[in-house]
Amino acid sequence: MEETQGLDRTEPAPDDLRGDCGSCFGLCCVALPFARSADFAFDKPAGTPCRNLLADHTCGIHTELRRRGMNGCTVYDCFGAGQKVSQVVFEGRDGGRRMHQVFPVVRQLHELLKYLTEALALPDARPVHAELRAALARTDALTRGTPEEISALDVGAHRQAVAQLLFKASELTRARIPxxxxxxxxxxxxxxxxxxxxxxxxxxxxxxxxxxxxxxxxxxxxxxxxxxxxxxxxxxxxxxxxxxxxxxxxxxxxxxxxxxxxxxxxxxxxxxxxx
The missing domain is CATH 2.160.20.80 (E3 ubiquitin-protein ligase SopA)
Structure with missing residues (x-):
């Protein structure tokens, strides 16, 4: 099968890279901080549940976020990291503070998975497809580590390495534009x-x-x-x-x-x- 015809069985499916709040413990509403601004109506420190988070981990004002001054929530996506941490890393159990520490790291890794998956669909980037596939497999494996392994990861260094590869794919693709x-x-x-x-x-x-x-x-x-x-x-x-x-x-x-x-x-x- 040609590389550009689709994902193989080792690559994350598109649905795995979209947030599924029903399979998550409301991690973005607890783990992440935000400050009162044009995007948020109040301050919230990291690790503290948002005042709008309900006991079943859903948002109590989800349909009114913009009207209630919470625009920042409407432009956020965990790229599927919430359900990965909740259902895979912690196997469906609420891991509390450890989960909140792991989530931001996995979120960054899932964003990279999205970019790598998109780069693999670029026909003009074929010269680096093998490197992209290797980076995708490595990144996906990192998201499936233990909480200790994920917390210890130098995610900045990994992002930098992937970014260089994505730039190669970008240059190859944009070179065809007159x-x-x-x-x-x-x-x-x-x-x-x-x-x-x-x-x-x-x-x-x-x-x-x-x-x-x-x-x-x-x-x-x-x-x-x-x-x-x-x-x-x-x-x-x-x-x-x-x-x-x-x-x-x-x-x-x-x-x-x-x-x-x-x-x-x-x-x-x-x-x-x-x-």
Whole structure:
């Protein structure tokens, strides 16, 4: 079977990389901290249950999060790490504080699994497919370690190694896009006026695009891994074929019915309401 025809049995299925709150102990609502801001209505330290978390580990205001000032919750995804920690690492038992320490590490690993899985579906990245598969297998194995092994992991070093490989896949893919590519990796583009900009194949890895005006911009084939799109205006923009765009990134942005999206993400519901 050709490598690009699908995942083999050793690779995580797409559903494994989406949060399943019904199979989790509400880990994101306990383990992670947040501060009172435009995204959160109150402060919450790490390891302390959110005041809206119910006894059955569900959110008491899930359908009202935006109205109640909890926008940050609506643009968060654990990429399936919650159920992995709950059901695999701790075998369906509430591990308390140890579980809360393990969860952020596994969340980072699951984000890498998502990127690696996407990179393996890029035909032009075939020269590094073998390395990508090895990295995927290694990353998945790390998520299945004991709580002690996961807690001791130097996740930063592992992310750096994977990031270099993902960049190779990105370069190979973007090289096929005609025209000169803009290199704006890590650039401060907060509030930038980029209406109608030609950003095809651009390197926007880690760029700060907060509140940037990208109305009608052509972002086809751009690399958006780690880009901050909070309140970025994507109305009528073309994002088809963008690389490494996640649903939380898109949910944090603003768009409309004319925004063209890749098949890997869904159109945020709040866009219909003009939000």
């Amino acid at each position: 025209g000169r590519k803009k290199q704006r990796r890590g650039a401060d583009l907060m509030g930038a006026r980029l209406k109608g900009a030609d950003l095809r194949g651009a390197d926007l890895r880690g760029a700060y695009l907060i509140a940037a005006d990208l109305t009608g911009a052509d972002l086809r084939g751009a690399d958006l891994i780690g880009a901050d799109l909070r309140d970025a205006e994507l109305g009528d923009a073309d994002l088809r074929g963008v690389l490494f765009l996640t649903q939380p990134q898109l949910d944090a942005a603003r768009g409309n019915g004319g925004t063209r999206l890749p098949g890997s993400v869904g159109r945020p519901v709040h866009w219909a309401a003009g939000g």
